[in-house]
Amino acid sequence: MIALHNISKRFGTFAALNGVDLTVRDGEFLALLGPSGSGKTTLLRIMAGLAFPDQGQVRFHGEDVTALGVADRKVGFVFQHYALFKHMTVLDNVGFGLSVRPRKERPPKAKIRSRARELLELVQLGGLGDRYPAQLSGGQRQRVALARALAVEPQLLLLDEPFGALDAKVRKELRRWLRQLHEQMGLTSIFVTHDQEEALELADRVVVMEQGTIEQVGSPEEVYMTPSSGFVSRFVGDSNSLPVDLFEGSAYFHERPIYRLSGETGNGGARLDFRPHDVVLDAGGADALPLLVTGVYRRGGSWRVEGTVDGSSRIVEVDVVADAAPPAIGSRLGLSIKRARLFAANGAPQ
Amino acid sequence: MSVSVPFRGDRMVRIALTLAATAFVALFLLLPLIAVFVEALSKGVAVFVAALTEPDALAAIKLTLLVAGISVPLNVIFGICAAWAITKFDFPGKSLLITFIDLPFSVSPVVVGLVYVLLFGAQGWFGPWLIEHGIRIIFAVPGIVMATVFVTFPFIARELIPLMAEQGRDDEEAALSLGAGGLQTFLRVTLPNIRWGLLYGVLLCNARAMGEFGAVSVVSGHLRGLTNTMPLHVEILYNEYNFTAAFAVASLLALLALLTLVLKSTLEWKFDYSHGSVRH
Numbered sequence A: 001m002i003a004l005h006n007i008s009k010r011f012g013t014f015a016a017l018n019g020v021d022l023t024v025r026d027g028e029f030l031a032l033l034g035p036s037g038s039g040k041t042t043l044l045r046i047m048a049g050l051a052f053p054d055q056g057q058v059r060f061h062g063e064d065v066t067a068l069g070v071a072d073r074k075v076g077f078v079f080q081h082y083a084l085f086k087h088m089t090v091l092d093n094v095g096f097g098l099s100v101r102p103r104k105e106r107p108p109k110a111k112i113r114s115r116a117r118e119l120l121e122l123v124q125l126g127g128l129g130d131r132y133p134a135q136l137s138g139g140q141r142q143r144v145a146l147a148r149a150l151a152v153e154p155q156l157l158l159l160d161e162p163f164g165a166l167d168a169k170v171r172k173e174l175r176r177w178l179r180q181l182h183e184q185m186g187l188t189s190i191f192v193t194h195d196q197e198e199a200l201e202l203a204d205r206v207v208v209m210e211q212g213t214i215e216q217v218g219s220p221e222e223v224y225m226t227p228s229s230g231f232v233s234r235f236v237g238d239s240n241s242l243p244v245d246l247f248e249g250s251a252y253f254h255e256r257p258i259y260r261l262s263g264e265t266g267n268g269g270a271r272l273d274f275r276p277h278d279v280v281l282d283a284g285g286a287d288a289l290p291l292l293v294t295g296v297y298r299r300g301g302s303w304r305v306e307g308t309v310d311g312s313s314r315i316v317e318v319d320v321v322a323d324a325a326p327p328a329i330g331s332r333l334g335l336s337i338k339r340a341r342l343f344a345a346n347g348a349p350q
Numbered sequence B: 001m002s003v004s005v006p007f008r009g010d011r012m013v014r015i016a017l018t019l020a021a022t023a024f025v026a027l028f029l030l031l032p033l034i035a036v037f038v039e040a041l042s043k044g045v046a047v048f049v050a051a052l053t054e055p056d057a058l059a060a061i062k063l064t065l066l067v068a069g070i071s072v073p074l075n076v077i078f079g080i081c082a083a084w085a086i087t088k089f090d091f092p093g094k095s096l097l098i099t100f101i102d103l104p105f106s107v108s109p110v111v112v113g114l115v116y117v118l119l120f121g122a123q124g125w126f127g128p129w130l131i132e133h134g135i136r137i138i139f140a141v142p143g144i145v146m147a148t149v150f151v152t153f154p155f156i157a158r159e160l161i162p163l164m165a166e167q168g169r170d171d172e173e174a175a176l177s178l179g180a181g182g183l184q185t186f187l188r189v190t191l192p193n194i195r196w197g198l199l200y201g202v203l204l205c206n207a208r209a210m211g212e213f214g215a216v217s218v219v220s221g222h223l224r225g226l227t228n229t230m231p232l233h234v235e236i237l238y239n240e241y242n243f244t245a246a247f248a249v250a251s252l253l254a255l256l257a258l259l260t261l262v263l264k265s266t267l268e269w270k271f272d273y274s275h276g277s278v279r280h
Helices: A040-048 A090-099 A109-122 A138-150 A168-185 A196-202 A220-225 A230-235 B011-040 B045-053 B055-088 B094-106 B109-120 B127-132 B141-167 B170-177 B182-211 B214-220 B230-239 B243-275
Strands: A002-011 A014-024 A029-033 A055-060 A075-078 A156-160 A189-193 A205-210 A213-218 A240-247 A250-253 A256-260 A268-274 A279-282 A289-299 A302-309 A315-321 A332-337 A341-344
Touching: A002 A040, A014 A040, A014 A055, A014 A213, A029 A040, A029 A196, A040 A075, A040 A156, A040 A189, A040 A205, A075 A138, A075 B170, A090 A109, A090 A138, A109 A138, A138 A156, A138 A168, A138 B170, A168 A196, A189 A196, A196 A220, A205 A220, A205 A230, A213 A220, A213 A230, A230 A240, A230 A268, A230 A341, A240 A256, A240 A315, A250 A268, A256 A268, A279 A315, A289 A315, B011 B243, B045 B055, B045 B243, B055 B094, B055 B141, B055 B182, B055 B230, B055 B243, B094 B141, B109 B141, B109 B214, B141 B182, B141 B214, B170 B182, B182 B243, B214 B230, B230 B243
Parallel strands: A029 A189, A029 A205, A075 A156, A156 A189
Antiparallel strands: A002 A014, A002 A055, A205 A213, A240 A250, A240 A268, A250 A256, A268 A341, A279 A332, A289 A302, A289 A332, A302 A315
8 A cells, every 4th residue: 555645845936746645555556637737747756756755755555665765665667758778679678677686686697588578478579579669669669668667576556648658549559458457467556647538548546636736536437427626527528617606506607597406505606517418409498508509520429519608608518419410500509407516616616 | 961942042152152161171171181291291201200209209199198098088077977967957056067167168278278377386376385295287297187178178068968968867767766776877878878979079078188289388388208298299390490290290180180080970970870760
């Protein structure tokens, strides 16, 4: 178990992390998700021992490792741009960690080579041991980097934007493959990403970060379906957001009731967030919000309809199943919200 | 030389520019270089060889090799340290350090020599103390080495700083995360990454160290057979109207320049090559 307690880190006047607490369970696949500048990479580097917090504690299995450097923490670190040693063959890259061990613990040369070959098999790069990194594709390089990190038998695997430099198709394949590898090895793994789709697809749990703090920790389902703040709601998955007034259990937009609230809510201003697929578009009922269609495009099996609501300039995105013709641009439709979440006007949950 | 011009320039302009550049190179660079060899061999090979093998000339050659042999390794160490500190760490006064590294490029070498005389000469700040302890710096080999080190300081650091800045810290961090120590990381990861750039810097540094005249001239005292380097020896011979001998020694320096040029081109080719797609 890895535990972070009250971690803070400043770079000059910029507060990269502000009192972060986090517990990572053994064997889990954890995503640190956030926009750039949210502190996710800094947090990963602090766990690795490549950066050190100004304040707070890092514990591995109860042992305080805050002051230990990366060499003493037994972590594998995979860099966004691979950081392969370009003057060494793939095999020498993978064997590097074993070959720099102190003489007493260092396996014989032949043993290092055979271990490196096994690891290359594991990452499905069997015959490529004699190549140089420059002769490999991006996806292959990232696998070599992974094999190299695994060679030292780390107790924790840390990946910094591991798919960031790859094109979309390779990225998808590598993602699926990494998930399988994780299940096969059961190694506690933490990866950083700014891509919410990647986080939701790969991780057991997602840590959503913003401005140096953790906004929410939860399973992909929890983070998507019950976001704890307006930020999470808008950052994880697409979300529409309308300013509303609450009055006697209903949310009003431009003095029109658009959503019936469940449970007790006060009166006053708030924000109503709803997903594009939690909406029905039709000719319009009493609660329906007038929508002027301004754009339509295909997103897989549905139409993504963009429009402005109730004569304002606010743009709302709606998904409509693509088994019928798309609504015409310029047409006026009624929009009913089926499921929504309410946040305070400043983004806090309400 | 296949530079594509973004606009259709006049053909005549192109030819005129090429001719001007070629004529300039021929007149100011090539012709003097040829003249050195022609003059050196004008009285036959025997005189040429004799000029190079007389004791004072041999002493000058030896001293030049000694000075380069000391100052180049020193600047390799300084250069790597400075480039390492500047590119891998953040510290206050970093830009000031970069400015200071460039100082030898902007100061006249004669001024450097004079400053050393002012500091370490018999009448200088540390002069009395040095005399008391029997240490000779000015008009002796240590002064020549110090002046050469100063003048050649920027060559290696300047070559390494942009290279190491471009490479970033990822490789070193990767090595550390794999359990390598500081020295192992330097020898097995950093040094191979910078080796071509370093060699290039060493080459330029060496050429300048052997050819330096101004600063060395001030601190050396021109003691024949003792504190004369090759450039100083050339000047003495020339002032004595011994032109053939002067050009014979000068031709050695010219050969060094040509050799440096060839090695430099080879390295540039290698350097680009290793940055490209395949192995070095």
